[in-house]
Amino acid sequence: xxxxxxPRNNVTINIDFTKHVLKKTWLSILLSPISNIFTVxxxxxxxxxxxxxxxxxxxxxxxxNVVSGGSGKTPTTMSIVKLLSARGYxxxxxxxxxxxxxxxxxxxxxxxxxxxDHAAEAGDEAYLLxxxxxxxxxxxxxxxxxxxxxxxVKHPDxxxxxxDDSFQHLKVYHDIDIITFSSDVGIGNGYVLPAGYxxxxxxxxxxxxxxLINHKDPTANLKHLLxxxxxxxxxxxTASLCVERYYNCQGRNVAIEDIRELPLILMSGIAFxxxxxxxxxxxxxxxxxxxxxxxxxxxxxxxQIQSIADFCKSHGIKYILxxxxxxxxxxxxxxxxxxxxxxxxxxxxxxQKVFEDLLVEKIEQAGKLRI
Numbered sequence: 001x002x003x004x005x006x007p008r009n010n011v012t013i014n015i016d017f018t019k020h021v022l023k024k025t026w027l028s029i030l031l032s033p034i035s036n037i038f039t040v041x042x043x044x045x046x047x048x049x050x051x052x053x054x055x056x057x058x059x060x061x062x063x064x065n066v067v068s069g070g071s072g073k074t075p076t077t078m079s080i081v082k083l084l085s086a087r088g089y090x091x092x093x094x095x096x097x098x099x100x101x102x103x104x105x106x107x108x109x110x111x112x113x114x115x116x117d118h119a120a121e122a123g124d125e126a127y128l129l130x131x132x133x134x135x136x137x138x139x140x141x142x143x144x145x146x147x148x149x150x151x152x153v154k155h156p157d158x159x160x161x162x163x164d165d166s167f168q169h170l171k172v173y174h175d176i177d178i179i180t181f182s183s184d185v186g187i188g189n190g191y192v193l194p195a196g197y198x199x200x201x202x203x204x205x206x207x208x209x210x211x212l213i214n215h216k217d218p219t220a221n222l223k224h225l226l227x228x229x230x231x232x233x234x235x236x237x238t239a240s241l242c243v244e245r246y247y248n249c250q251g252r253n254v255a256i257e258d259i260r261e262l263p264l265i266l267m268s269g270i271a272f273x274x275x276x277x278x279x280x281x282x283x284x285x286x287x288x289x290x291x292x293x294x295x296x297x298x299x300x301x302x303x304q305i306q307s308i309a310d311f312c313k314s315h316g317i318k319y320i321l322x323x324x325x326x327x328x329x330x331x332x333x334x335x336x337x338x339x340x341x342x343x344x345x346x347x348x349x350x351x352q353k354v355f356e357d358l359l360v361e362k363i364e365q366a367g368k369l370r371i
Contacts, residue, residue, distance in 0.1 A: 064167025070271025269297025
């Protein structure tokens with residue numbers, strides 16, 4: 001491996017910050033009184049927001065987290081929606097559409113038969129959901145109440161709406177809450193922001209909630225994280241994230257044998273780019289240089305893209321490895337199109353039958369199913 005290039009102005013997490021939020025340091029201890037105040041504020045907010053919540057006429061399943069970074073919410077959402085659809089439920093998805101054109105204006109980006117042209121402007125994760133969840137309506141907009149109402153007007157036969165990244169959105173009542181964790185970082189040092197990694201204290205997790213710990217390493221030691229979460233709920237499951245396949249801009253599979261011995265460029269704008277790098281290294285791929293950007297990075301600078309293309313050409317590098325989330329933004333650039341290789345991840349819930357039965361039981365208990 002030649003070395004990693006991290007564009008200075010685009011990184012959200014650097015080494016000092018990671019150390020600060022994942023372990024108890026002098027800085028996190030110094031900030032802990034502020035975190036304690038913030039914890040009380042968050043606790044009171046959650047209590048007060050119960051008043052005046054919007055109760056949808058159909059079942060609302062929320063998928064979210066209590067940490068401040070990536071924990072696999074979107075892959076979890078895809079898996080849950082596919083699971084429910086396979087069970088015969090009529091499902092739709094609500095996503096905030098973070099940094100997209102329609103974040104402040106609830107907009108449908110797909111229906112039960114097609115993905116709309118404007119979906120590409122809805123934000124990377126929302127667009128990816130629309131592309132991957134064929135036959136499932138997807139709406140974007142941070143006003144979840146308005147988004148739900150729009151879905152119900154356009155698709156009155158819906159039975160379930162899955163809200164992606166909405167655990168902290170309390171204006172809408174959640175019939176079911178699924179809370180995701182990443183085994184890579186767990187709960188960090190246990191402090192709430194700004195001293196730690198938590199967006200909310202663990203007391204936000206209730207006994208009737210479902211927790212999903214996502215991991216990429218089957219040998220990962222989850223004992224401590226399981227112990228911590230089971231203090232709040234016994235409904236704890238694990239799920240594995242692993243490489244499903246690699247494909248090019250034509251959608252054709254790329255055999256790992258064809259790229260394993262070649263030097264590769266890595267490009268990613270995700271919450272934890274180091275995790276993607278580790279996935280590539282674990283697969284035996286040779287990473288010559290890694291371009292790591294902040295989460296949801298837009299890749300709008302053509303000069304930047306051209307510079308990377310020129311670097312590849314001058315160094316004899318044939319392929320650029322990227323994530324599906326980043327590919328939806330990079331594929332428009334012809335200068336690198338033929339070089340892009342996409343790493344598709346598959347998601348598998350362990351003890352899936354038990355998980356499915358529990359989820360279906362909770363859906364039925366909500367008593368909102370339309371025939």
